[in-house]
Amino acid sequence: MANFKGHALPGTFFLLYGFWLTVKHTLRHNWRTSKPNGRQTVPPFSKKMDYIEGGFTILASFVGIIAEQFVVDGPHARLYDTEHKAWVKLMNWQHGTMYLFFGISGMTLVTSTKSKLVPPGVDRLALALALFVEGFLFYYHVHSRPPLDAHIHSLLLVAVFGGSASTMLEVFVRDNIVLELLGACLFILQGSWFYQIGFVLYPLNGIEWDLEMHDNIMFVTMCFCWHLAVALLLVACTSSVVWFTVKRFSGRSQDIEIGMRNTSSKTSCQKALLEESDEE
């Protein structure tokens, strides 16, 4: 993982997940506010989205764990080397542990969507725990590195623990669109910051950063705020685009679902979703 790609890959996942959450929660908020008697039923497209999200999370976590174990210089499922009396590739094991918790979060989402017996909020709790574990492992990760390296990783923790706290709040404050979009924003921030870490520690143009220079630390701190501003902007734009697209196609007198179907004629992803939703 100690290269640019190793940071770009999780960054891409978190970015996409942030956008996905923005779209999902905006659609759901639209549904809630459109229906005057809104809260009784969950729309079918919402369920489909949760299945896709959960399924994808499980798959990605599984692939991630396997990849971390069986890459060329991976631990190949060996934890302790009794010959050399040393742990084998603990970094890969730690990354695998992080994936495991996101996998658990995916499983919880699928289960809680499937069955009404699972109390509401369990999926948010599982996601909050996954973020907490990620931050927890990173926290002990950054020990004894050069100042800039440690600082840039500890800034990541602000996004991770912030996301964990906001997701944990969602367990108690349900259906609050502000909180949901804040969570999505923090995922996008986390994703883009992973890229930034990659750019700084493994620069593509080959010019190394001075890891001891105080001004670099000051710039990186400020840069984190710029990422936050961009993340806020992206969430606001995505959410607006989704909202107005849905509104235009659904019309005023029509049922929201029919509108959704019209929309789906353009978006292939939603199309697949809604074709399945007809069976219910």
Add this chain to the structure above:
Amino acid sequence: MANFKGHALPGTFFLLYGFWLTVKHTLRHNWRTSKPNGRQTVPPFSKKMDYIEGGFTILASFVGIIAEQFVVDGPHARLYDTEHKAWVKLMNWQHGTMYLFFGISGMTLVTSTKSKLVPPGVDRLALALALFVEGFLFYYHVHSRPPLDAHIHSLLLVAVFGGSASTMLEVFVRDNIVLELLGACLFILQGSWFYQIGFVLYPLNGIEWDLEMHDNIMFVTMCFCWHLAVALLLVACTSSVVWFTVKRFSGRSQDIEIGMRNTSSKTSCQKALLEESDEE
């Protein structure tokens, strides 16, 4: 206490208590959701469970305090040795103080179950305080130990203070099954981590761990996350088993209590519970 058994004993208690909480809260949640007019009355089996829990906590705390005082190398109720101008066996006194607060928590549970005058939530507050005191004393406990020893104990604090915070929240957010099971999960985590501390500091196979080695600290941090994953799995499984067992035996049209009685024909523990509940 500075041996494997000294860590296995509290570990076992916390593990059992975590499972007990899981079963209790699942049964109560089942009762709440089965009754359409649910919140007025507390089912009699619930009261019995609270009496048993409270009574057992008081008993265990009392035995624990006495044991800590009067073991062979204990302080025998002497606090200060005026001859040598030194405190006598402060470690035993500290453990006794922890037990005392769990005892207070047990007394509060019995009292609040007994009398409707005790405001709801006092029992959760007492439990949260007991966990806080445990963490508080441990926090000043780990001072000036070798790195791995200090680290493995400070990880315990994550479970203890997490449990304290989640139990404190239950004072205000009543009857939230997600929060209740999270609390139970953190008790199981605490219990299993006590065992882990025992295995690491007093290894049964005699091979000592290097308490200064950084890789050991990294492994132990990751291992704590695995314990959390297992604790989540155990709570989920236990809760599901209890839920479906109750559902199967109670049927649909039957009263939940009759169902409970059928169930009790298999589980001797619940049997005892319900025989007493007939008297009410």
Add this chain to the structure above:
Amino acid sequence: MANFKGHALPGTFFLLYGFWLTVKHTLRHNWRTSKPNGRQTVPPFSKKMDYIEGGFTILASFVGIIAEQFVVDGPHARLYDTEHKAWVKLMNWQHGTMYLFFGISGMTLVTSTKSKLVPPGVDRLALALALFVEGFLFYYHVHSRPPLDAHIHSLLLVAVFGGSASTMLEVFVRDNIVLELLGACLFILQGSWFYQIGFVLYPLNGIEWDLEMHDNIMFVTMCFCWHLAVALLLVACTSSVVWFTVKRFSGRSQDIEIGMRNTSSKTSCQKALLEESDEE
């Protein structure tokens, strides 16, 4: 203040205030639960209690500030000595600042009791701020002292900041008896811990404590927990005694206020209260 009396005096005030809060909140809780249509009106005795509490707080703060300024070795209202280019008796000024905020809290209580225009919760906010300021000033107070001295003062901060947080919560969670009694308990804890600090730093029997000895720190930490246990017990007992005394005298069919009047024939303090309440 650097003597036993200087710690016993605030300790006594906080102890008495804790008991006062216990009695006040228990009486109010009794009133709330006795009236089926309880929340509309505030009983007259409650208003009188608030006036007394507020008035006394203002008076005590005023006396405290004056005393700190004009004791023999006080600053006599001089803040900066331009001759020696030094601040004059900053310790006394700091204590005066603490009293000032408790005075503000008293004024807020009187005003919010007097006028319905003051939004509910302002008095709790002012008290929370007073405790916060006390803790805030103490926090920078304990700098560069011997270990035991610093530790015993930082334990006080646990009670002070705990009290501040619990009082702040009361701004949002109104009329929650558990929270109110927890606040009272933390005041009692603070009061008794002031005494303990006095006993340790200025021992009455003349035998000095070794301020560097680690075992002393361990004992003091544990002792703080014992104070907490005693404070819990005192609040529980006081509250129960008040509750059952009120219940016995008020009877079942009688109005709670008449009961209060009967009670007052025994308790001179309440007598004064209720005589005045007849005028309203």
Add this chain to the structure above:
Amino acid sequence: MANFKGHALPGTFFLLYGFWLTVKHTLRHNWRTSKPNGRQTVPPFSKKMDYIEGGFTILASFVGIIAEQFVVDGPHARLYDTEHKAWVKLMNWQHGTMYLFFGISGMTLVTSTKSKLVPPGVDRLALALALFVEGFLFYYHVHSRPPLDAHIHSLLLVAVFGGSASTMLEVFVRDNIVLELLGACLFILQGSWFYQIGFVLYPLNGIEWDLEMHDNIMFVTMCFCWHLAVALLLVACTSSVVWFTVKRFSGRSQDIEIGMRNTSSKTSCQKALLEESDEE
């Protein structure tokens, strides 16, 4: 910015903003409590106030960013000097970043006032984030300065992060006047503390403070509490004056809005507001 004016300017802005918030929230609270069926509609003057506040914030932020960039010794929009391999005037860039977030907060306020589609609370979230970013950048700002300089800036953080937390709470606890005035009070505190920093670090009378002297730190800590007391007093007075002015002019039987119009004959600021409100 490293002079007295550089601290007086933001201080003035924060002071004025604190007073503005006090007036705005008091007027709104008056409106809410006057209308028995209060919560359905937002009064037109309230909307105008939000437009003015938002517009001014955007303008001030924009001017601030431009000024920081193009003052004589500013970076002139250059971020990295490739020749000397150094960042250009990072301090100015950091201040610009802070302004940017207040600008975002202003834009959010305007948008959320304009459109009902923006979920309520987004403007508070944006303000909380702006304060968080301010505190976040200041936190890494104070590194490696003389003790008094670092301490006086870290006291500022208490006001900044306190304000951020209280504003964040407003996202969830809507229309709570106590919380709103606490937020206003913390803005005033921040503003007056900026002045205090200016007075201490760049004394107008030319007598330099000893930045290493412990007594100075003690005094400054206490002084911060006095600023808080004054801020509380100012908020209380301003709020009372606004409240009684509105009450007197609106009379009892009259509609609150007519009362507002009468009031506006005296206050030119409100006059402008209400003239525009006639057009709606």
